Amino acid sequence: MKEEKIELIKDGKRLDGRDFEDLRPIKIEVGVLKRADGSCYFELGNNKALAAVYGPREKHPRHLQDAKTAVVTYRYNMAPFSVDDRKRPGPDRRSVEVSKVSRESLDPVILKEYYPKTAIDVYVELLQSDAGTRTAGINAASVALAAAGIPMRDLVSSVAVGKIDGEVVLDLNAVEDNHGEADMPVAMVARTDTITMLQMDGRFTKDEFERGLKLAKKACHEIYELQRTALIEKYSKSVGEGEE
Amino acid sequence: MYKVVVPGDFISDEVNRAGEGTYVDEGKVYAMHYGIVNDKGEIKVVALSGKYVPTNGDIVIGKIVEISFPYWIVDIASPYEARLHNSEFAGTRRDKIEFGDMNKYLDLGDLIVAKVLNVDALMRVNLTLRDEFKIGDRGRLIEISHTKVPRVIGRSGSMIKMLKEKCNCFVFVAKNGRIWIKGRDADMNLALEVVLMISNEAHTSGLTDRVAHFLDSFKKNREGDRE
Missing domain, CATH: 3.30.1370.10 (K Homology domain, type 1)
Known part of the structure; x- marks a missing residue:
């Protein structure tokens, strides 16, 4: 198989005009779904993720209940129209894996022991996808969980770093991901710098890995501030409506 | 004015004033909920949303969803369902309620005002009736x-x-x-x-x-x- 080499960096800039350490533009909206207990819409460049949280509610079937804590489920799902070639609907090997690692990235911050025997269900739908969807999903889910009033230690923020044309860069888009040398999604608690998810596809040298992780940490702090602001603004907005 | 916090927000250094909706980590008080800080007396965070968890003595309005002798199973708008024992009627009626007769007293869909008698470690909720308990058709x-x-x-x-x-x-x-x-x-x-x-x-x-x-x-x- 022969692949045409694509030049990913031109004149020190990336294809979409970003610098190496730039995030794509982010937009966060809280409480977009009326019937969900908590919800959040999260945009990261061309990624559009919608998270809905239901619960704590009765866990069914009964034998899956945990007498001591709540059980968290996480469903990551890509819409058939979210990518260029239609994605075959339904769970596949990839989305099962993403669901699992995403759940485990949020698990440590949720204070599950406050709601024994219940279920906390998180559904994340990707309406449009442009690489880094699992990180967008985790960011959305974390805000939606807080909005649902679920007791948590912290919010989780997530971002990916990668390597293109030999350079370590932040937040790959689809072209960079497909033609780059490495991709490493990271999820972490910004306050304590605790990493709750770390995956890597491709190769980094030890030095590149450390530089990448540092980049990701810095970006997670930025995203955390945006998540926090979105939640607090949601509240002040509803105050404004009340005062009409 | 109200101070809004999100989970993980630092609130105070006064660990011994930490109350509901907060947690303590390395000698500092942090918020556990997305909510509003109440700084009078104990430091509390009042959540803006969330599900009801019954505690002893709460007065609740419930709906009968199932009859499973000798209990009525009651929905109390919570992740946990509650139950009401048929001996709760003994105070008003001496005679015992027979197996098939429970629906004559309270039937499926009936609404009741009840008090939470106790909640055990397994989150089993027992209810007890108050004097005026039945919510009829009016209202x-x-x-x-x-x-x-x-x-x-x-x-x-x-x-x-x-x-x-x-x-x-x-x-x-x-x-x-x-x-x-x-x-x-x-x-x-x-x-x-x-x-x-x-x-x-x-x-x-x-x-x-x-x-x-x-x-x-x-x-x-x-x-x-x-x-």
Whole structure:
């Protein structure tokens, strides 16, 4: 198989005009779904993720209940129209894996022991996808969980770093991901710098890995501030409506 | 003014004042909920949303969803269902309730006012009945988030008192966020509107005054229509 080499960096800039350490533009909206207990819409460049949280509610079937804590489920799902070639609907090997690692990235911050025997269900739908969807999903889910009033230690923020044309860069888009040398999604608690998810596809040298992780940490702090602001603004907005 | 926090926000260094809705990590108090800080006495974070968890002594409005001898299974707008033992009727009736007769006393879909007798470690909830327990056909039931119940009641009952007087209705607010209103149709419509208004604007300041203003202007309009 022969692949045409694509030049990913031109004149020190990336294809979409970003610098190496730039995030794509982010937009966060809280409480977009009326019937969900908590919800959040999260945009990261061309990624559009919608998270809905239901619960704590009765866990069914009964034998899956945990007498001591709540059980968290996480469903990551890509819409058939979210990518260029239609994605075959339904769970596949990839989305099962993403669901699992995403759940485990949020698990440590949720204070599950406050709601024994219940279920906390998180559904994340990707309406449009442009690489880094699992990180967008985790960011959305974390805000939606807080909005649902679920007791948590912290919010989780997530971002990916990668390597293109030999350079370590932040937040790959689809072209960079497909033609780059490495991709490493990271999820972490910004306050304590605790990493709750770390995956890597491709190769980094030890030095590149450390530089990448540092980049990701810095970006997670930025995203955390945006998540926090979105939640607090949601509240002040509803105050404004009340005062009409 | 109110201070809004999100989970993980630092609140204070005074660990021994840490109360509900907070947690302590390395000698500092952090928020556990997305909510509002209450700094009087204990430091508390009052959540803006969330599900009702029953505690001993709560008065709740429940709906009979199943009969499983000798218990009625009751939905109390919570992740945990509650149960009511048929001996609860023994006080009013000496004779025992037989296996097939439970629906004669309380049938599926019936609404009751009950008190939470106890909640055990496995989150099994037992209810006990109060004197006036049955909610008949008259009146209406509204369900709001239990986090907003304190605002509907108001400081030392000021809001609920006003609601009852100005709307000329019987209003009963249960701890689980269910509200029972009884009165004339027009009065109930008004009471319903006001309750929803309180629920939507629960976290704003000066709410009692605004509700009073709303009720007064409504009354004026109605009198104006008659003339």
